[in-house]
Amino acid sequence: MAGIKLDTLTKSYGDTQVLHHIDAEIEDGEFVVIVGPSGCGKSTLLRMVAGLESVTSGNVHIGDKRVNDLEPADRDIAMVFQNYALYPHMSVRDNMAYGLKIRKLSKAEIDRRVNEAAEILEIGQYLDRKPRQLSGGQRQRVAMGRAIVRDPQVFLFDEPLSNLDAKLRVQMRLEIRKLQKRLGVTSIFVTHDQVEAMTLGDRLMVLNGGYVEQFGTPIELYERPASIFVAGFIGSPSMNFLSGAANAGQVTLSNGTTIATGSTASGEVLLGVRPEHLKPEENGPFKMTIEMLEHLGGVTLLHGVLDGTDTQIVASLNGITDHQVGDQVSFAAKQSHLHLFDAKSEKRIEE
Amino acid sequence: MLKRVHFPASILPYLLVAPQVIVTLIFFIWPASQAVYQSFLIEDAFGLSTEFVWFENFTYLWDDSHYRSSFGRTIFFSACVAFLSMAFALILAGFADRVIRGSTVYRTLLIWPYAVAPVLAGALFLFMFNPTIGIFPFILEKIGYGWNHYLNGGQAMFLVIIAAAWKQVAYNFLFYLAAMQSIPRSITEAAAIDGAGPIRRFATIIFPLISPTTFFLLVINATYAFFETFGIIHAVTQGGPANSTTTLVYKVYNDGFVGLDLGGSAAQSVILMILVIGMTVIQFRFIEKRVQY
Numbered sequence: 045m046a047g048i049k050l051d052t053l054t055k056s057y058g059d060t061q062v063l064h065h066i067d068a069e070i071e072d073g074e075f076v077v078i079v080g081p082s083g084c085g086k087s088t089l090l091r092m093v094a095g096l097e098s099v100t101s102g103n104v105h106i107g108d109k110r111v112n113d114l115e116p117a118d119r120d121i122a123m124v125f126q127n128y129a130l131y132p133h134m135s136v137r138d139n140m141a142y143g144l145k146i147r148k149l150s151k152a153e154i155d156r157r158v159n160e161a162a163e164i165l166e167i168g169q170y171l172d173r174k175p176r177q178l179s180g181g182q183r184q185r186v187a188m189g190r191a192i193v194r195d196p197q198v199f200l201f202d203e204p205l206s207n208l209d210a211k212l213r214v215q216m217r218l219e220i221r222k223l224q225k226r227l228g229v230t231s232i233f234v235t236h237d238q239v240e241a242m243t244l245g246d247r248l249m250v251l252n253g254g255y256v257e258q259f260g261t262p263i264e265l266y267e268r269p270a271s272i273f274v275a276g277f278i279g280s281p282s283m284n285f286l287s288g289a290a291n292a293g294q295v296t297l298s299n300g301t302t303i304a305t306g307s308t309a310s311g312e313v314l315l316g317v318r319p320e321h322l323k324p325e326e327n328g329p330f331k332m333t334i335e336m337l338e339h340l341g342g343v344t345l346l347h348g349v350l351d352g353t354d355t356q357i358v359a360s361l362n363g364i365t366d367h368q369v370g371d372q373v374s375f376a377a378k379q380s381h382l383h384l385f386d387a388k389s390e391k392r393i394e395e
Numbered sequence: 396m397l398k399r400v401h402f403p404a405s406i407l408p409y410l411l412v413a414p415q416v417i418v419t420l421i422f423f424i425w426p427a428s429q430a431v432y433q434s435f436l437i438e439d440a441f442g443l444s445t446e447f448v449w450f451e452n453f454t455y456l457w458d459d460s461h462y463r464s465s466f467g468r469t470i471f472f473s474a475c476v477a478f479l480s481m482a483f484a485l486i487l488a489g490f491a492d493r494v495i496r497g498s499t500v501y502r503t504l505l506i507w508p509y510a511v512a513p514v515l516a517g518a519l520f521l522f523m524f525n526p527t528i529g530i531f532p533f534i535l536e537k538i539g540y541g542w543n544h545y546l547n548g549g550q551a552m553f554l555v556i557i558a559a560a561w562k563q564v565a566y567n568f569l570f571y572l573a574a575m576q577s578i579p580r581s582i583t584e585a586a587a588i589d590g591a592g593p594i595r596r597f598a599t600i601i602f603p604l605i606s607p608t609t610f611f612l613l614v615i616n617a618t619y620a621f622f623e624t625f626g627i628i629h630a631v632t633q634g635g636p637a638n639s640t641t642t643l644v645y646k647v648y649n650d651g652f653v654g655l656d657l658g659g660s661a662a663q664s665v666i667l668m669i670l671v672i673g674m675t676v677i678q679f680r681f682i683e684k685r686v687q688y
Binding site: 094095096115116117121122123125126127129130131132133142143146147190194 | 579581582585586587588589590591592595600603604
C-alpha cells in the first residue's frame with residue numbers, strides 16, 4: 045500500500061503543453077477521481093502515473109519511490125481500461141493469471157488468488173470462457189479481476205464504466221466503490237461523468253484545459269466551488285450564473301434587482317446559485333418567466349429567463365408542481381447558497 | 396412481407412459476364428484441358444506421331460526417382476522459403492510497429508523489393524554471389540570458405556532459397572504490419588502493466604493474435620515457392636548443378652521445352668494443377684473461417 049505524490053508534473057507534445065504543473069498528494073488507501081471534459085488531459089495524467097506516457101517535467105512518486113523512469117511493470121500498479129483490454133485468445137482464468145505467471149508465482153498461489161478474485165467478483169462460473177463469450181458487464185468484472193489478483197499498490201481506472209449501459213453503470217459504480225473500500229488500495233479513477241465522480245471519490249480533482257481547477261472532497265466542490273468551471277461542472281442541472289455588480293455587501297443584477305450577499309467584494313461579479321437552492325417566494329429577488337417545464341417525477345425543472353435580462357435560469361423544485369409555461373415566478377435563495385465569482389478571473393470570491 | 400422482385404429474362408446479364416467467361420475459357424480452361432489431354436499422350440521428339448497411352452506418363456513419373464527427389468526438393472525449398480521470408484518479415488514488422496518517427500519512410504523502403512521482377516531478383520543475387528566477381532564469395536574467401544554454387548549443389552540451393560525468400564519478405568511484412576497495427580494498443584499496454592517485457596508481449600500476446608495472418612501467409616508463401624519461383628531459379632541456376640535446384644515447376648519446363656518430353660511434362664503440370672487446386676481449397680475453406688483463438 046502506498047500513497048501517490050505528483051510534484052509540478054507537466055506534459056507537452058512538441059510545443060503543445062497539455063498538462064500544467066499538477067501538484068497533488070493522494071493518501072494511502074484514498075479513492076481519487078479525476079474528472080473533466082474530454083480533452084482536458086485527465087487520461088494523459090493517469091497514463092503518466094501508469095508509465096504509459098513519459099513525463100515532460102516534474103515527478104511522480106508512488107510510495108517513497110520516484111517512478112518517473114520506471115517501466116509500467118515495475119511500478120506495482122494495475123489498470124482497468126475503457127475497452128477492458130482483455131487478451132482475446134486467453135480464457136478468463138488465463139487473463140487473470142497472466143501477470144502472476146510473469147511474476148513466477150507458484151501454481152497453487154496463482155490458483156488461490158484467481159479463485160479468490162473470481163469469488164469476490166462473482167465470475168467463478170465463467171473462468172474457462174473466452175472474453176468474447178461474455179457480456180459487457182462480465183468483461184468489466186474480469187478486467188477488475190485481472191487488476192485485483194495482482195494485489196498492487198495502486199489501482200488506475202481509465203473510464204471503465206463508459207462502455208456499459210446506464211443501469212449496469214450504476215451497479216458497477218457501487219461495486220467498484222465497495223471493492224475499493226474493502227481492499228483499501230489507493231485508486232485513481234478517471235471519468236467525464238460528474239455523477240460518477242461525486243459518488244465514487246473520496247476526493248475529486250477537476251481538470252480543465254490541463255490545469256487543476258480544484259482538488260477536494262465532493263461536498264467541498266459542491267458547496268464551495270473554486271471557479272465558475274467547477275461550479276458549472278459539478279451538480280446537475282448546472283448552477284445558474286447571473287452577472288451583476290457587487291458593492292457593500294450586495295449585488296445589483298443587470299435588471300436592477302439587488303440581492304444581499306454579505307460579501308465585501310466589489311466590482312463586476314457573477315452570482316451563482318444552484319437550481320435546487322432556488323425556493324419559490326412571494327417578492328423573492330429572482331423573478332423569472334417560465335419558458336419550459338421538465339417533469340422528472342421526483343423533481344420539476346423550470347426553465348426560464350430572468351426578468352429584465354436575457355439570462356437563462358433554471359430552478360429545480362421538489363415533486364410535481366402545477367406551474368404553467370408563461371407563468372411568472374419569484375424565487376429566493378439563502379445567503380449561504382449564493383456563490384460569488386470574479387467576472388474576469390472566473391475565480392471564487394471568498395467572503 | 397418481403398416482396399419478390401422478378402426481372403424479365405434478358406440477354407444483358409449474359410453479355411455482361413461474357414468477357415470474363417471468355418477470358419477464363421481461353422486462358423485457363425482451354426490450356427488446362429489441353430494439358431490434361433496431352434498428359435495421356437506420348438509423342439516422339441519430332442512431333443511426327445502421337446500415341447494415346449492413358450496413365451502411362453503418370454506411372455512412369457511415379458517410378459521415376461528423379462521426379463520423386465524433385466518433389467522432396469520442392470517441399471524442402473518451399474518450407475525454407477516460407478519460413479525464412481515469414482520469420483524475417485515478422486521481425487521487421489515487429490520493429491516497424493514500434494517505430495514512431497520516420498515510420499512511413501521505413502515502411503516504404505521495406506516494401507520496395509516486392510516490386511522487383513523475379514528474374515531481376517535472381518540476377519541481383521547472381522551478381523552478388525558470382526564466384527568470380529561477386530562480393531559475397533570475396534568476403535567468404537577472406538574467412539576461408541570457398542563459394543561456388545556452379546559446382547556445389549547445397550550452395551546453389553541456399554542461393555535460390557535466399558533469393559526467393561528475399562523477394563517475398565516485403566509482401567509478408569506488409570500483411571504482418573497491418574495485422575499488428577489492428578491489435579488494440581490497450582491490449583499491449585495491459586500486458587506491459589502486467590509485467591511482460593517487449594519479447595514476452597510479442598510471444599504471448601501479439602503472435603497468438605496475428606495467427607490468422609500467419610496461416611494465410613503460410614498458404615500464400617507455399618504457393619509462391621511452389622509455383623512462382625521459376626524466374627529466380629531460371630536466372631540463378633537453371634536447375635543445376637546436377638538437378639540440385641530443379642523444383643517441380645522447373646522440371647515441367649525442363650522436361651517439356653528442353654527435353655521435349657511433352658507428354659511427361661504435361662503429366663507433371665497436371666499434378667501441379669491438382670496441388671494448386673488443393674491449396675486453393677485449403678485457403679478458401681480455412682482462411683475464410685479464420686483461425687480460431
